[in-house]
Amino acid sequence: MMGRSRFILSALAFGYAFLYIPLVFVVVYSFNDSRIATIWGGFSTRWYGELLRNDQVLDAAFLSLRIAMTSATAATILGTMAGLALARFGRFRGRTLFSGMISSPMVMPEVITGLSLLLLFVTLQQLTGWPGQRGFTTITIAHTTFSMAYVAVIVQSRLMSMDESLEEAAMDLGGKPLRVVLDITLPLIAPAMIAGWLLSFTLSLDDLVIASFVSGPGSNTLPMYIFSKVKLGVSPDINALATIIIGAITFGVLIAWFAMRRMRT
Amino acid sequence: MAPAQRRGVAGVTLMAGDTAFRTDQLWRRVAVAAPYLWLLVFFLAPFAIILKISLADPIIAQPPFTQTFDAEGDFAGSADNFRFLLTDKLYAVTYLRSVVMAAAATILCLALGFPMAYGIARSDATTRSLLLLLIVLPFWISFLLRVYAWMGLMNNYGVINNLLMWIGIIEQPIQLMYTDFAIFVGLAYSYLPFMILPLYATLERMDLDLIEAAQDLGASRTRAFWDITWPLARPGIIAGCLLVFIPAMGEYVIPYLLGGPEALLIGRVLFDEFFVNRDWPLASAVAIVLLLLLVVPIVLLQRNQAKREEPAT
């Protein structure tokens, strides 16, 4: 085997530095005592304290978590159905349109998805009086729509790589079709569903643009709150918030990684 | 006439009249219909509405646009918004700038992402999974916060300027924030993982014997790369480029935070048209034109994706 060349190694070093150095500085400056975020004024944890006393942040975070949980769960249910249909049901009427609609939300620019959903909600409001006040419900629907596409793709590719004879064997042993789905298929695709749920959850927590379109007055998600603050420039309590998020996610992902490695060995 | 029959969940033939057949059919109908209806209502229908509103005129009302069809059901809309988009130079320039910026960011991502993906694909199993984890990790960390991180770096008194002045390369802080350069770096930074992952997937399953075979037949390492590695990685290259280019085209957050008020990219113009000028019909028209611009890359991406899923030979 050829050794990796110096060029490749420097590209890797540069690339990872590019990806991580900005985050490192956010973390470092979150412990900066100075109010002017770019000047070092000594070590302090005061911004973390201020963050915890800031009701707006806590409200926004709570709303975001509720939306993320609900939309991830709905997206997992709908996306799993869609993935099953695409991978196991063979041909059915409207399949081409279906698979096209499944994969499109993933590549659609956010501004278009956001605008189109808002116009839909406005039109529905005129026609039926629903959804009334925009907020939790509309954002959840919007997030479910693009998240279910990701779940469907993950579940579908898991099913494609899975041996269909497992299900055939269950049928052969007397399992009725729906029972087979519950007893065999679902447990086998459970890892894909969990992965899909987690991805949906983070996509929802991450989304700013679509939520900005479809939310109404008074319902600010966490990204919307952050955006309204950082529009005005670097701010030390956002550094602290970012550090908490980066820390929590890095910790969680590393734990999951080690757990998976241990399971494999 | 032969009784209706069909292959069941797992390809087992089911006969009409069977209870299993009926429950199975019911379950299938639900499993298809639920997501199908959802997507029809919340994904497809909105596009029809955008199209309809793009043909309307803005008025000061709630909602702020005229009806496209009058009371008799006759068409009352106009293509004025599209005419405006095509004649007003500002919009043409904005679309063009968006394409150029997105393309430039795509090229930077490819130039940096290809050697990275190559390096990851060729490392041993443990290192590889750690390196991949480090590529995926930023995905899970808030996009907004990652863009925000650059604000602190590129500020006039931010880390980069301080560092450069400390070394003595510059006397005065140079303007990094609120420039096209900042947008360009921000786009490349945010979308680099989208480039690396599909590239890694194709490079990782490539048979290394092929490269050795090319060398054995007289190709130098560089030649073998261009003859074998590059063409075989093409599905990954296409996927990566489109996955960077498409979202970069419609990007709103990055031009807003890093580009300052004059940085006109189409995603931001759409947003402002809608929220600041409250011109919903024009915003819809902007969205339709953006979508038309992206139809070709989106279809390309989906075709390429379908091809990538075919088993490798």
Added chain:
Amino acid sequence: MKDFIRIRGISKYFGDFAAVDDVSLDIAKGELFSILGGSGCGKTTLLRILAGFELPTKGTVEIDGVDVTNQPPYQRPVNMMFQSYAIFPHMSVAKNVAYGLQKEGVARTDIEKRVDQALDLVQLRDFAKRKPDQLSGGQRQRVALARAIIKRPKVLLLDEPLAALDKKLRERTQFELMNIQDELGITFVVVTHDQEEAMTLSTRIAVMEQGRFLQIGTPLEIYEYPRNRFVADFIGTINTFDGTVQQIDENTLVIDSEEAGTTITALGRHDVVVGQKVCVAVRPEKIFVGKDEPDNSEDTRVRGVVHDLGYLGNLSLYRIKLVNDNIVLVSSQNRRRSASRFLEWEDEVWISWRPRSVAVLLE
């Protein structure tokens, strides 16, 4: 005979592990030389050193009088047929075959002519425009061969050339390979784990184990005169009995073996002393089996019962249990056509073999 390939003291270390351990070898021009061994014995590493994909830790490789040890693969007068065939999936058959000539800068008209010739040679002319995924396993193998010989290399390296083919095709292809080698006069070096393949193909074989050569010789030498127990075991099947040298005469050697339950007579040799521990090896087909006691006094004779038998059509295999419970494997040709079996289970039999059938192995 001039040595065409000279391998001198080649070692290859991966960390502390010696994949190839101080190996020397000469191969003559036009030979079809096989390196035979189990997986991990170092044979592939040695082949890759010849091809230039690995640099040896120590030692030199010379081909046709030129030291190529430090030449990169693309400058060596050597081509390789990969075990996976490594056919470029994005190029047609003709493009695959032409690749080597293109890199050499051969004129296009010449390339076309030579590609046609090469495809003729492997009987794939009608497939020139096909893509590799439209070919069968056997056809892919022949594309790989055509691609590897088109530059008329001085040496062709073949890594398990037949391993991916099914049994019937393998047998046919063996002979095709030999014919092509004969026609082109290229020196072939084959790496294989399949002893049958090595036996039929090769002019000479090197048996390799743990990075070293245990024996180098013609197929006949390797089979009939294995130098140690590993070689004897690896090639074909063989019965082995431990024993001690009891008596050395002019022409014979008598070995007392508890395992055989008797003394064994072998042909005399001068490199042993009385009392030395040796191992006696006898091929199953060299052993006679019968119900009557054989009368030739020089032969080694032992009593036993038929423990197991297998009828293979052309051959019958017997597992004979000796009085001391050891099992001896015997095979005999079924020369006569008969409705009933010559021997049955639990039959009491005599087995015997000639002194010249015995290989004496010194560990």
